[in-house]
Amino acid sequence: MKSYQSLKEQFEMLYHMKHADAILSWDEAVMMPNGGANARQHALSSLRGLSHEKMCSPLMRDTLKSAKEEGLSSAWDIANLRLMEKQYLHATCLPNKLVKALSHATLEAEHKWRTYRAENNWQAFQPYLEKVIGLVKEKAIRLSDTFSLSPYDALLDEFSPGLNTRVLSPLFDTLKEALPTLVEQVLNKQKPLLPFNPPFAIEKQAALGQELMGLIGFDFSRGRLDVSHHPFCGGVSEDVRITTRYDEKEFMTSLMGVCHETGHAMYEFGLPADYLSQPVGQAPCMSIHESQSLLVEMGLCRSNAFIKLLLPKLVKTFGAQPTFSLENLRDHYLNVSPGLIRVDADELTYPLHIILRYELEKRLIEDDLNVDALPALWDEGMKKYFNLSTATDNKNGVMQDVHWPSGAFGYFPAYTIGALMAAQLYEAMEGELGSINQLIDEQRFDVIMAWLRKNIHGYGARYTFDELMRKATGKPLDTHAFLNHVKKRYL
Amino acid sequence: MKSYQSLKEQFEMLYHMKHADAILSWDEAVMMPNGGANARQHALSSLRGLSHEKMCSPLMRDTLKSAKEEGLSSAWDIANLRLMEKQYLHATCLPNKLVKALSHATLEAEHKWRTYRAENNWQAFQPYLEKVIGLVKEKAIRLSDTFSLSPYDALLDEFSPGLNTRVLSPLFDTLKEALPTLVEQVLNKQKPLLPFNPPFAIEKQAALGQELMGLIGFDFSRGRLDVSHHPFCGGVSEDVRITTRYDEKEFMTSLMGVCHETGHAMYEFGLPADYLSQPVGQAPCMSIHESQSLLVEMGLCRSNAFIKLLLPKLVKTFGAQPTFSLENLRDHYLNVSPGLIRVDADELTYPLHIILRYELEKRLIEDDLNVDALPALWDEGMKKYFNLSTATDNKNGVMQDVHWPSGAFGYFPAYTIGALMAAQLYEAMEGELGSINQLIDEQRFDVIMAWLRKNIHGYGARYTFDELMRKATGKPLDTHAFLNHVKKRYL
Numbered sequence: 001m002k003s004y005q006s007l008k009e010q011f012e013m014l015y016h017m018k019h020a021d022a023i024l025s026w027d028e029a030v031m032m033p034n035g036g037a038n039a040r041q042h043a044l045s046s047l048r049g050l051s052h053e054k055m056c057s058p059l060m061r062d063t064l065k066s067a068k069e070e071g072l073s074s075a076w077d078i079a080n081l082r083l084m085e086k087q088y089l090h091a092t093c094l095p096n097k098l099v100k101a102l103s104h105a106t107l108e109a110e111h112k113w114r115t116y117r118a119e120n121n122w123q124a125f126q127p128y129l130e131k132v133i134g135l136v137k138e139k140a141i142r143l144s145d146t147f148s149l150s151p152y153d154a155l156l157d158e159f160s161p162g163l164n165t166r167v168l169s170p171l172f173d174t175l176k177e178a179l180p181t182l183v184e185q186v187l188n189k190q191k192p193l194l195p196f197n198p199p200f201a202i203e204k205q206a207a208l209g210q211e212l213m214g215l216i217g218f219d220f221s222r223g224r225l226d227v228s229h230h231p232f233c234g235g236v237s238e239d240v241r242i243t244t245r246y247d248e249k250e251f252m253t254s255l256m257g258v259c260h261e262t263g264h265a266m267y268e269f270g271l272p273a274d275y276l277s278q279p280v281g282q283a284p285c286m287s288i289h290e291s292q293s294l295l296v297e298m299g300l301c302r303s304n305a306f307i308k309l310l311l312p313k314l315v316k317t318f319g320a321q322p323t324f325s326l327e328n329l330r331d332h333y334l335n336v337s338p339g340l341i342r343v344d345a346d347e348l349t350y351p352l353h354i355i356l357r358y359e360l361e362k363r364l365i366e367d368d369l370n371v372d373a374l375p376a377l378w379d380e381g382m383k384k385y386f387n388l389s390t391a392t393d394n395k396n397g398v399m400q401d402v403h404w405p406s407g408a409f410g411y412f413p414a415y416t417i418g419a420l421m422a423a424q425l426y427e428a429m430e431g432e433l434g435s436i437n438q439l440i441d442e443q444r445f446d447v448i449m450a451w452l453r454k455n456i457h458g459y460g461a462r463y464t465f466d467e468l469m470r471k472a473t474g475k476p477l478d479t480h481a482f483l484n485h486v487k488k489r490y491l
Numbered sequence: 492m493k494s495y496q497s498l499k500e501q502f503e504m505l506y507h508m509k510h511a512d513a514i515l516s517w518d519e520a521v522m523m524p525n526g527g528a529n530a531r532q533h534a535l536s537s538l539r540g541l542s543h544e545k546m547c548s549p550l551m552r553d554t555l556k557s558a559k560e561e562g563l564s565s566a567w568d569i570a571n572l573r574l575m576e577k578q579y580l581h582a583t584c585l586p587n588k589l590v591k592a593l594s595h596a597t598l599e600a601e602h603k604w605r606t607y608r609a610e611n612n613w614q615a616f617q618p619y620l621e622k623v624i625g626l627v628k629e630k631a632i633r634l635s636d637t638f639s640l641s642p643y644d645a646l647l648d649e650f651s652p653g654l655n656t657r658v659l660s661p662l663f664d665t666l667k668e669a670l671p672t673l674v675e676q677v678l679n680k681q682k683p684l685l686p687f688n689p690p691f692a693i694e695k696q697a698a699l700g701q702e703l704m705g706l707i708g709f710d711f712s713r714g715r716l717d718v719s720h721h722p723f724c725g726g727v728s729e730d731v732r733i734t735t736r737y738d739e740k741e742f743m744t745s746l747m748g749v750c751h752e753t754g755h756a757m758y759e760f761g762l763p764a765d766y767l768s769q770p771v772g773q774a775p776c777m778s779i780h781e782s783q784s785l786l787v788e789m790g791l792c793r794s795n796a797f798i799k800l801l802l803p804k805l806v807k808t809f810g811a812q813p814t815f816s817l818e819n820l821r822d823h824y825l826n827v828s829p830g831l832i833r834v835d836a837d838e839l840t841y842p843l844h845i846i847l848r849y850e851l852e853k854r855l856i857e858d859d860l861n862v863d864a865l866p867a868l869w870d871e872g873m874k875k876y877f878n879l880s881t882a883t884d885n886k887n888g889v890m891q892d893v894h895w896p897s898g899a900f901g902y903f904p905a906y907t908i909g910a911l912m913a914a915q916l917y918e919a920m921e922g923e924l925g926s927i928n929q930l931i932d933e934q935r936f937d938v939i940m941a942w943l944r945k946n947i948h949g950y951g952a953r954y955t956f957d958e959l960m961r962k963a964t965g966k967p968l969d970t971h972a973f974l975n976h977v978k979k980r981y982l
Contacts, residue, residue: 017538020511023515023518033730035730239526239531
């Protein structure tokens with residue numbers, strides 16, 4: 001156990017570096033004045049370089065080798081050692097030159113993306129994206145060799161260990177078959193929305209957001225709510241920093257955004273305390289993370305029971321309004337509206353945005369799809385899934401997301417896998433606990449969170465998402481629960 | 492130059508680690524929820540351990556050695572290399588065991604100090620302080636051997652390079668001779684203060700504080716003002732974070748605190764941009780730092796001209812009050828009031844608090860003064876300098892400051908050396924620029940700051956405080972300017 005102990009210490013140190021990185025990154029998004037950006041970039045890059053150096057050190061290599069010969073008995077330790085080795089292989093299989101080139105190319109492409117997206121200038125942007133994709137393919141091939149996965153599966157595995165196209169494609173095929181019809185049915189029966197009366201003061205939105213966080217179980221002695229341009233859940237499990245953004249003209253986005261990020265936060269709070277500093281104690285998988293935020297946002301906080309809780313709070317916070325009614329509030333929060341922009345999409349059309357990206361990025365990585373074909377293929381996909389066209393509106397088409405220029409290929413599917421997991425977990429939870437709507441009615445979020453902690457949060461990275469789903473729900477991930485849920489909710 | 496280039500890169504990386512440390516420490520004091528404390532301590536301690544490891548590495552040793560043989564030509568580079576070597580020697584001359592023991596003992600003593608100070612329990616606190624002092628003496632002897640300084644001078648040199656008892660003692664002797672009589676004279680002529688009418692809303696104090704910062708020249712694109720329990724100037728030169736604290740019952744502390752910290756911030760902003768990541772580009776000396784905050788606070792912001800600027804702003808912010816008059820405001824801001832507590836002391840009595848501490852800590856380090864003699868000696872000193880007694884009130888006597896339990900011996904003199912420097916720099920600046928009061932009248936803080944940048948800030952750590960004073964004022968540091976200033980202001 002001596003080598004394994006030494007490994008644990010080395011990984012604990014890496015965890016402390018991640019702590020620094022997470023808080024500095026939060027500060028950058030939430031607190032930092034603009035003039036500090038350059039110095040912060042350099043500081044973060046040194047910190048990451050140092051972590052990488054420690055991870056790739058001969059000490060790490062040698063202790064890993066001898067720890068594997070020691071023979072561990074605890075299942076936690078065995079899983080931990082397996083994850084340590086995976087992280088080591090991941091860090092060492094990519095040549096430094098490639099890592100640097102990728103880091104440089106993505107920084108440049110993100111920067112150009114900001115300019116050229118605003119100008120709707122695909123021509124100028126394309127070579128930067130091409131460069132990123134070229135390097136991502138090189139990386140995918142290295143990972144593919146190391147982990148014996150196909151190149152695109154190797155990228156998927158980075159964000160969601162165990163996820164692959166063999167699992168994904170049939171799930172997505174079912175969804176893309178079912179959803180367009182469903183959306184049409186919903187649009188045919190959907191009533192027009194009655195508008196609310198702005199303004200909704202920001203301080204009041206913030207206070208109400210914090211009240212909802214407290215209701216769900218957010219521990220304010222271990223976290224904060226702040227404001228950033230793009231909402232996120234950051235910080236560390238011991239000190240979770242979630243953010244939202246406010247608009248005086250409407251309260252819906254900030255409140256539901258807070259509920260979503262609180263779902264991420266509850267997962268972080270619930271990770272196994274004894275292993276937090278170890279790979280096995282940390283959140284392993286973007287899909288599971290997203291399942292937790294969506295379960296809270298979509299499953300719990302857009303439910304009838306929650307809207308019933310919310311209504312009197314809205315009246316107390318903003319004063320009564322003629323259109324503050326259960327029915328109208330529900331209509332607003334469950335409005336289905338196909339549109340060009342993924343981040344504005346509703347629960348029902350969101351997966352179609354993801355499927356479009358999945359199909360294209362898979363071909364980019366594995367089939368040598370030419371980057372210059374993207375705008376036309378995007379338009380084609382939008383027509384097929386949404387009856388909408390982006391034509392030459394690339395700003396709101398292929399150029400809308402920062403993910404690709406920033407090199408994140410294999411990430412998008414996590415959003416929809418998370419949605420499927422959330423629905424399937426909700427169903428299993430209801431099977432054990434009885435009506436979730438009733439628990440929300442009684443404000444027993446503690447009971448719901450205890451179930452999630454026991455079945456998901458508390459396992460950390462011990463299982464892949466597939467093993468976790470089988471343990472928690474008795475079956476592998478499929479689309480039934482999600483499709484049942486949306487049919488029940490929207491039809 | 493190859494080795495020197497490599498050294499510069501190594502020190503740049505250490506600077507990035509300091510960046511991370513500074514922002515994490517700021518966050519800890521300003522943003523962090525209580526529950527995050529333990530994880531943060533561990534993260535900071537790993538970060539510092541890693542920096543120490545890099546500083547003490549064979550690579551550092553070897554490149555230092557070969558860089559010294561390369562022969563540098565630029566004065567900046569020569570100064571930089573000298574400082575690099577000093578930092579290396581400082582880090583390597585202390586055995587790891589001692590560093591760890593000191594870190595452990597000071598953490599423990601600070602922790603006990605919080606409890607036992609509140610309980611006025613000297614008996615229980617004494618052994619923890621003794622342990623710290625024992626280890627500080629060990630450290631002082633090591634530093635003394637390495638840098639050929641007496642043990643206490645070696646500690647002084649850590650905070651204010653070049654400061655020593657040969658310089659300090661005569662300056663302090665003059666002050667302790669002159670100040671008690673001066674204080675008595677002021678007390679005899681001082682009028683009673685007319686109270687202001689609270690409350691003074693915190694948001695309004697904060698807005699006015701930011702207005703004053705802007706007036707002095709604080710660059711909000713490179714810094715922030717926030718709230719913390721103890722006001723400080725933190726962050727990094729590219730992103731300076733100052734803090735203050737508010738009390739609705741009075742506005743004077745927060746406003747003057749903001750001016751003080753803005754003085755520190757202006758120094759950080761003015762450091763030489765080309766060398767920021769190198770030892771020679773960073774603020775080298777607590778005494779110089781304190782001179783800049785005191786020059787702004789005491790020299791500029793408690794002046795008649797500034798109070799004339801402030802008055803209409805106060806009226807605009809809080810509404811008119813019968814006692815908002817130039818004379819009464821001035822009386823408040825220049826009130827002399829001998830008391831037990833250093834941090835509450837005015838400009839005139841503050842040095843006496845420092846001298847008492849200096850005399851005691853010097854004996855603790857160099858003369859084997861017994862720790863159990865401190866309460867009686869403290870009481871004796873208070874009687875001698877202030878006509879006040881602490882008797883058994885150790886909470887407001889020897890136990891009032893956290894500096895000693897936290898191991899900071901040799902730090903206190905910086906406060907008073909800073910005050911002497913501030914007065915002497917003010918005098919020299921007035922000799923060159925003409926009436927400073929008139930510049931303040933005309934709101935030409937840019938002219939004042941340009942002089943400070945040229946004569947102090949822009950030199951970074953290139954000179955010791957003594958060299959800097961000779962360059963900026965034409966003579967070594969003495970007490971004349973300070974005593975002239977306080978006589979003119981208070982008599």
